[in-house]
Amino acid sequence: MGTLSELPRPFSELSGSGVVEAGKVNAAELLALARGEIMAILVEDYCDPQLGRSIAQHLLDDEHRYTGYDNVPDVHKWGHNTYEGLSSPEHEEHYFSDALPSIQSLRDYWSPYLSPIDRLRLELQEGWPSGANMEYLDRRALFVGQARIFHEGKGAIPHQDFLPWELRDLRKSQHVDGVAQLTGQLTANMYLQTPEVGGELELWPIGYDYADYESLRASPDSYGLNRTKIPEAATMLKPRDGMLILFHATRVHAVRPSEGADRVAISAFIGVRGIDRPLAYWS
Secondary structure, eight states: OOOGGGSOOTTSOOSOOOEEEOSSOOHHHHHHHHTTSSSEEEETTSSOHHHHHHHHHHHHTOTTTEEEOSSOTTEEEESOOHHHHTSSHHHHHHHHHHHHHHHHHHHHHHTTSOOHHHHHHHHHHHHSTTOEEEOEETTEEOOOOEEEEEOTTOOEEEEOOOHHHHHHHHHSOSOOTTGGGOOEEEEEEEEEEOOSEEOOEEEOSOOOOHHHHHHTBSSTTOSSBOGGGSOOOSEEEOOOTTOEEEEETTSOEEEOOEESSOEEEEEEEEEEOOTTSOEEEEO
């Protein structure tokens, strides 16, 4: 078993810039990603493309859980995310009470087939040396399996994601349960519907700490960075229907605007605390 010292700091520059194509999420590639030796893992046909497109339409038609983002007007979502879900006591109670029902609802959409989010959870458990579990906060399970929808012409500016930052903003504390022990955070995107043009995923090998990130924001109230103040992206990946891409959430990433069709992907964050600690997943 390894120790925490074998993994890079959350925002340090990655030692490798390659993208590995694999048949599934397995131990060798997963460890290489966590160690920063590669920039991304790509799995073709992680879910059946035709079935995925059908599920995407069900998510878009779900009047109960399909909504816009409060802080990112250009993006829509199915399900919950921590930044909005934990933003107030009222939102928090709804987030936690609907977390497990939403997980079951997504599973029901795929029945009798295995959903890609459940496949990912199993492969993380089997592929990481210390297994993988759901992330908990205040002894309550966090939701995993949110779908992000970029409508035609919409994208995401360069940004980073890190749960301790969210909770620092929301709860004004740097120490919340075991969240403060996260040494890294990955993202898994499972693409259900993609446009023929646009929608590319841009990746950078670098991440900024909290103070530098604040100074590089596109505007004081923006979630992301001013593209003119950072280097060019090192890698750009073109998702296809049914594909899975795993990459570093704590390094800069962006989404190019879609053209001609909506871009729909189920997403999960994967928290890393060390090789000798289980991974954790949430949305």
